[in-house]
Each structure stands twice: as C-alpha cells, then as structure tokens.
Amino acid sequence: AVSVMDRHTGPLGQAVVYLEDPQQQLDYQQAYQRWLQGDFVPGTDATLTFGIGGASVWLLLELDNTTPLTQFRHLLLDTPWIDEVHFHVFRHGVEISRWITGDNYPFTGRSQLQTGFVKSLELRPGLTQVLIHASTPDPMLVPLRVMDDAELMDFSLRRVFTYGLGYGFLLALIFYNTALYFGIRDRRYLLYALYLSVFTIANFSYTGHGFAWLWPESVEWQRWAQPLLMISFGCAGLLFATTFLDMRRHWRPAYRAAVVSVVLVLLAFTLSLVLQNQPMALLVAFVFMLVFTLLMLLMGLYRVRQGSVSARFYLAAVVFGAVGTLVTTLSVWGALPSSEWTFRAAEMGMLVEATLLALALASRIRRAQQRQQQAELAANTDSLTQLNNRRALYQRAETFWGVAERRKVPLSVVVLDIDHFKDFNDTYGHAFGDAVLQRLGQCIRENIREQDLAARWGGEEFIILMPNTTLDKAVTFAGRLLEVLRNTLMEYEGERVQITASFGVAQIERQDLNLDDLIQRADQALYQAKHEGRNRVCSCGQM
Ligand SMILES: Nc1nc2c(ncn2[C@@H]2O[C@H](COP(=O)(O)OP(=O)(O)OP(=O)(O)O)[C@@H](O)[C@H]2O)c(=O)[nH]1
Numbered sequence: 018a019v020s021v022m023d024r025h026t027g028p029l030g031q032a033v034v035y036l037e038d039p040q041q042q043l044d045y046q047q048a049y050q051r052w053l054q055g056d057f058v059p060g061t062d063a064t065l066t067f068g069i070g071g072a073s074v075w076l077l078l079e080l081d082n083t084t085p086l087t088q089f090r091h092l093l094l095d096t097p098w099i100d101e102v103h104f105h106v107f108r109h110g111v112e113i114s115r116w117i118t119g120d121n122y123p124f125t126g127r128s129q130l131q132t133g134f135v136k137s138l139e140l141r142p143g144l145t146q147v148l149i150h151a152s153t154p155d156p157m158l159v160p161l162r163v164m165d166d167a168e169l170m171d172f173s174l175r176r177v178f179t180y181g182l183g184y185g186f187l188l189a190l191i192f193y194n195t196a197l198y199f200g201i202r203d204r205r206y207l208l209y210a211l212y213l214s215v216f217t218i219a220n221f222s223y224t225g226h227g228f229a230w231l232w233p234e235s236v237e238w239q240r241w242a243q244p245l246l247m248i249s250f251g252c253a254g255l256l257f258a259t260t261f262l263d264m265r266r267h268w269r270p271a272y273r274a275a276v277v278s279v280v281l282v283l284l285a286f287t288l289s290l291v292l293q294n295q296p297m298a299l300l301v302a303f304v305f306m307l308v309f310t311l312l313m314l315l316m317g318l319y320r321v322r323q324g325s326v327s328a329r330f331y332l333a334a335v336v337f338g339a340v341g342t343l344v345t346t347l348s349v350w351g352a353l354p355s356s357e358w359t360f361r362a363a364e365m366g367m368l369v370e371a372t373l374l375a376l377a378l379a380s381r382i383r384r385a386q387q388r389q390q391q392a393e394l395a396a397n398t399d400s401l402t403q404l405n406n407r408r409a410l411y412q413r414a415e416t417f418w419g420v421a422e423r424r425k426v427p428l429s430v431v432v433l434d435i436d437h438f439k440d441f442n443d444t445y446g447h448a449f450g451d452a453v454l455q456r457l458g459q460c461i462r463e464n465i466r467e468q469d470l471a472a473r474w475g476g477e478e479f480i481i482l483m484p485n486t487t488l489d490k491a492v493t494f495a496g497r498l499l500e501v502l503r504n505t506l507m508e509y510e511g512e513r514v515q516i517t518a519s520f521g522v523a524q525i526e527r528q529d530l531n532l533d534d535l536i537q538r539a540d541q542a543l544y545q546a547k548h549e550g551r552n553r554v555c556s557c558g559q560m
Contacts, residue, residue, distance in 0.1 A: 019032045019078065019163060021082050028064045030061075030159070031060050033065065033159075034060065035057055035076045035077070036051055039071070045105045045112070045115075048148060049148055062355070063160070066350070068157060068351050073151070074150075074157065077149070078092070078149070079144055080140055082141065082143060084142060089137070089139060093134070094149065094159060097132040099119055100121045100152060101117075103115065103117050104136045104147060104149055107146040108141065119151075120228065120240070123234045130173040130177060132224055135169070160355065180224065187217045190371050191217070194375070205378060209375075211253050212253040215250045227239075244289075244302035245302075247302040248305055252279050252283075262320045267319070278312065282305040285297075286301055338367055340362075344362035345362045402455055402461075406473060410470065414482055418531070418532055420484065427485060428484055428485070429488055429524045430481070430523055431480070431481040431520060431522050432479070432543050435477040435516060436552055453507060495520040495554040517551060520542075520553070521544070521555055522557065523557035542557045
C-alpha cells in the first residue's frame with residue numbers, strides 16, 4: 018500500500034497491481050474478487066503501458082492513511098484520451114464511491130486545469146482501495162499520481178505554463194510567417210504557417226486541451242479528431258516539403274509518392290469513417306505518419322546530396338521532428354519507458370523543427386537574393402574590364418544628372434580612346450588587345466575617386482562621369498590618367514609596348530538637355546585630341 022503521508026514525485030506504477038481483461042468479461046465486483054484472490058500482477062514501470070488497439074485493464078492502488086485524521090488526496094490518471102475510465106473506491110470490501118468517466122463522456126466533471134482524470138478522495142484512517150478500469154482503442158498508458166491540493170495545483174500550473182510557452186512560441190511563428198506571406202507573397206511561408214497550425218491543433222488534441230477547452234461536449238468529434246488531425250498534419254507537412262524543396266522539378270518520383278500517399282490515406286480514412294471503425298482510422302493514421310516521416314527525410318536527403326544549402330536546415334529540422342515523434346510514439350505504444358519527457362518529445366522535437374525550418378526559409382531567401390544580386394551585377398558589368406557597361410552607366414548616371422540639374426553643381430565627363438588600338442590588334446593579336454583593355458580598365462579603377470562613375474563605352478572607348486567636378490579639375494584628372502598610362506608598359510614576348518590614349522573632357526552647361534548632349538561635347542573634344550596628334554587631353558571649352 019502507498020502511504021498517503023509520503024511525498025510521491027513520479028507516477029506510482031510500481032505500487033499498482035493490475036489485471037488485463039482484453040475481452041472485458043469482468044464487472045467491477047468480479048475484478049475486486051480477483052484482486053482479493055491475488056490474481057493481480059505487480060506493475061514494473063512507473064508508467065504502465067498496455068499497447069494500442071483495444072487494451073482493457075483493471076488497476077488497483079491501495080492507499081494507507083496512517084494518521085488518525087481523514088486525509089484529502091487527488092488521484093490523477095494523466096492520460097487525456099482514454100475512452101472509458103471507471104473509478105471504484107473500496108473500504109473494508111465495500112464500494113463507497115465511484116466515478117464513471119473517459120473520453121466517451123463530455124468533458125464536464127473533469128478538471129479544466131488537468132487534461133487527464135482527477136478523482137478526489139476522502140481517505141479515512143486505515144486502508145482504502147481504488148479500483149480503476151481503463152479501456153481504449155488508443156495507445157493505453159496509465160501514469161497514476163497521488164497528490165494533495167497544493168501538489169496538484171503546483172503540478173497543474175507547471176503544466177499549463179510549459180504548454181503555454183510551447184503554444185505561444187508556435188503561435189508567434191504562425192502569425193509571423195503568415196504576415197511574411199502577405200508581405201513577400203511567397204507561398205512557402207503560408208504553407209509553413211499552415212503546417213505549424215495543423216501541428217498545433219493536432220498537439221492540442223493529443224494533449225487533451227482541445228477536448229478540455231474547445232469541444233468539451235463533442236464526444237464523437239473527440240473520437241475521430243486524433244487520427245484525422247494526425248493525417249492532416251502529415252498532408253500539410255508533405256505539401257510544405259514538396260513546395261519548399263521544389264520536388265516537382267528536382268525529384269519527380271518523390272513528388273508522385275507524396276501525392277499518392279496523400280490520396281491513399283484520405284481514401285483509407287474515409288473508409289474507416291464509413292465503417293465507423295475507429296481502431297482502423299488510428300492504424301491508418303499511424304502508418305501514414307511513418308510514411309510521411311520517411312518521405313520528408315528522403316526528400317531532404319536527396320536535395321542535400323544535390324547540394325542545396327537550405328535543404329540542410331530542412332533536413333536537420335525534419336530529423337529533430339522525426340526523432341521527437343518517434344520517441345513519443347514508441348513510448349506511448351509501450352516500446353520505450355514512458356515519462357513526461359517522452360510524452361512531450363514530439364512537442365519539443367516540433368519546437369526545434371519549427372525553429373530550424375524558419376532558418377531554412379531564411380536561407381532560401383538569402384540565396385535567392387544573392388543570385389539576384391549576382392545576376393544584376395553580371396548584367397551591369399563589362400566582363401573584360403570589370404567596369405560598368407553602357408547600360409549600367411545610363412542607369413546610374415540618372416542620379417548624377419538629377420543632382421547636377423537640381424542643385425546647380427558642376428558635373429564633368431571624361432571620354433578616352435586608346436590610340437591606334439587597331440594596330441595593336443593587328444600586330445600582337447586580339448588576345449594582347451584584350452590584355453591592354455583589361456590593364457586600362459584597372460588603371461581607371463585605381464585612379465578614379467569613389468564618387469566617380471567609370472564605364473566601358475564601346476570597343477576601346479571609356480567614359481568617366483565626375484560629379485561635383487569642374488572642367489579644370491576634370492582636365493587635371495585626365496592629365497594624370499594620361500601620365501599613368503604613359504608609364505604603364507605592356508610586354509609582348511619580351512618586347513615593351515607603350516599604350517597611349519586620347520582624352521576629351523566637358524562640363525555640364527545649360528545647353529545640355531541630357532547626358533547624351535554632354536557626352537557628345539566631350540566626344541568632340543576627344544576627336545580634337547585625336548586630330549591634334551593623339552596622346553593628349555582636350556576639353557570642350559578649349560575648342
Ligand atoms: N582585342 C580587342 N579589340 C577590340 C575590342 N573591341 C573593339 N576592338 C577593336 O578596336 C579597334 C578599334 O579601331 P579604330 O576604331 O579604327 O580605332 P584605332 O585603331 O584605336 O585608332 P584611333 O582611335 O584613331 O587611334 C578595332 O580593330 C576593333 O576590332 C575588344 O574587346 N578586344
């Protein structure tokens with residue numbers, strides 16, 4: 018017997034004796050007689066488990082009040098989903114109270130703070146026996162605890178608080194990702210939010226909170242909710258994963274397998290609903306969870322092997338989720354020792370999974386941004402000289418032009434053209450010509466200021482826009498670049514080759530209606546420089 022004056026921290030399975038009654042042949046009086054005859058077996062684990070698919074068991078817990086006073090205690094059977102739970106309290110071989118409850122009955126009469134079953138006991142001095150009959154097609158596990166008022170309150174508040182934390186975390190992620198969807202219009206965020214929502218509801222049902230708070234009267238719905246929500250969770254997961262990993266494009270067989278398994282599970286569930294066969298629905302749901310988990314893992318593995326970075330986060334996420342679900346499932350079935358931790362492993366796994374999936378989504382967005390930036394850069398850059406191309410120059414020059422016009426600040430432009438470039442090409446070959454262009458590009462990049470904008474304008478013609486720069490300053494700059502070029506010797510098979518260029522400079526004037534007008538005036542100056550013998554700077558004002 019359990020002494021009620023002791024503090025018991027964990028479930029009392031080892032103090033319980035039990036008798037399995039799979040055919041449900043015994044009534045409570047016969048069961049009590051069998052206990053008196055010593056037919057009950059002592060429990061071996063703190064939480065007793067009896068498998069899934071229609072277990073029915075009698076449990077007896079004997080409580081000993083060693084004090085001369087009546088003691089008040091609560092007996093908590095901490096599994097929310099058991100269909101039939103009958104408590105019979107005996108003293109001196111006589112039944113003194115009973116409570117018929119379970120998931121088959123509306124939630125009324127059960128404690129709102131506890132999703133399990135709490136039977137309050139008035140214990141006179143001496144021995145009291147509590148005989149419990151539990152039967153359910155769901156996984157049967159019976160964690161039994163005895164607590165006084167304060168202990169029950171403490172236990173319940175801890176529970177509510179930790180569940181609240183978990184649900185709060187999930188809800189925040191759901192709202193945040195839904196908001197992101199409306200901001201970015203990327204379907205993956207919505208599917209992720211959907212996946213998390215269905216998990217939250219499924220977990221809400223699994224823990225009994227759904228029955229306690231949302232549908233206390235709906236016994237019929239409570240019966241089907243668990244398998245239905247598990248199936249919905251799997252479907253939402255597959256929808257999210259196939260979209261997130263873009264399985265249709267990257268691995269069509271997996272995509273088809275996902276579609277086929279969703280169709281099959283929905284058919285099988287409908288069939289069990291038509292046949293009103295709840296154990297079948299549960300079996301279908303558990304088998305589907307297995308298929309779902311395997312598919313999720315395989316798809317992630319495949320994409321990781323293909324080199325997808327975001328798939329790594331995804332795979333890590335799914336592994337955490339799967340391990341959590343596996344631990345919970347195995348412990349609920351009785352294949353692993355059951356405890357509060359194993360009971361809530363699926364929930365904890367999902368919290369980690371949700372966090373990692375959020376990172377996976379973020380990583381996808383970042384990669385997409387990087388690709389876009391690279392593409393933009395490539396579209397705006399001249400591949401030979403790494404300077405802006407003509408397109409980029411026009412695009413970026415707009416701001417320069419606007420500022421110069423509005424604020425009436427000077428803007429100058431320098432155009433330059435390599436002298437006798439055709440001869441270089443003809444004498445030393447096209448590859449050498451390219452090398453000359455590259456070197457010139459490098460010289461320009463090294464000598465312009467940060468605010469200047471340099472571009473390759475055409476074949477061997479370059480242009481430099483110099484904001485906030487007067488004609489004089491631009492001419493000085495051009496002269497310096499000319500000098501740098503003169504001192505830059507290229508080598509061709511041991512022969513030293515000198516490159517020179519001609520420069521044309523112009524500053525914005527009232528008559529310039531657009532950038533082309535300004536460039537045209539600089540071009541005229543360049544033409545002049547060529548005409549005067551090349552290897553020099555001419556400016557528009559000097560003409
Ligand atoms: N190697 C190489 N040559 C190019 C490239 N783009 C244009 N060219 C050559 O540049 C030469 C330009 O020659 P022209 O326009 O006659 O001018 P030039 O020979 O430099 O003579 P001036 O400008 O009058 O001093 C042509 O032979 C083009 O084929 C390029 O990307 N690489």
